[in-house]
Amino acid sequence: NAGVTQTPKFRVLKTGQSMTLLCAQDMNHEYMYWYRQDPGMGLRLIHYSVGEGTTAKGEVPDGYNVSRLKKQNFLLGLESAAPSQTSVYFCASSYEGRARNEQFFGPGTRLTVL
């Protein structure tokens, strides 16, 4: 099992450019999440999905869109990148959203917007 993988690992964008971050999990998890982490801070939830074809907003959704066309993949899109979106992005998944189930995290994507 690869667990949770994220592509790419690093990316530098110019302001206004767009990109898509890919998260994939091979654990057949229902729930998937996108977080961002800024220097010296904890993770903040951007969007999440409770199943294929469904998405919902998290704590900081503005400037991002997501799609969950396949159960194993969760895509995070930036349509027009801004310097404020410079951050480390983590994807996570869990079997279901009950309190008893742990979240498994990917290694992160470091994004710099110039």
Next chain:
Amino acid sequence: DAKTTQPPSMDCAEGRAANLPCNHSTISGNEYVYWYRQIHSQGPQYIIHGLKNNETNEMASLIITEDRKSSTLILPHATLRDTAVYYCIVKGAGGTSYGKLTFGQGTILTVHP
């Protein structure tokens, strides 16, 4: 979900027990206490969770007070590889809090030789 309060940093000597406290005085009856850690910018890693009773696994022990207003994560024999940021998270079991983890600032644990 209830808020948590943790000390910003702690030190521990290698081989000794590391006891990390967490305050969650507003926790409600159906909320679990979770502990995660993050080693040097890697993705967070689940450690342990509990509801009322003390819990132990291969990584750590979790002691929850009887009134559930605070808890302590215990790493019985800390190693240098345990140096990380430790997050105490209280998460509800239903409603809109399904699945969502709220990360605070955590405790930076430094294990020194």
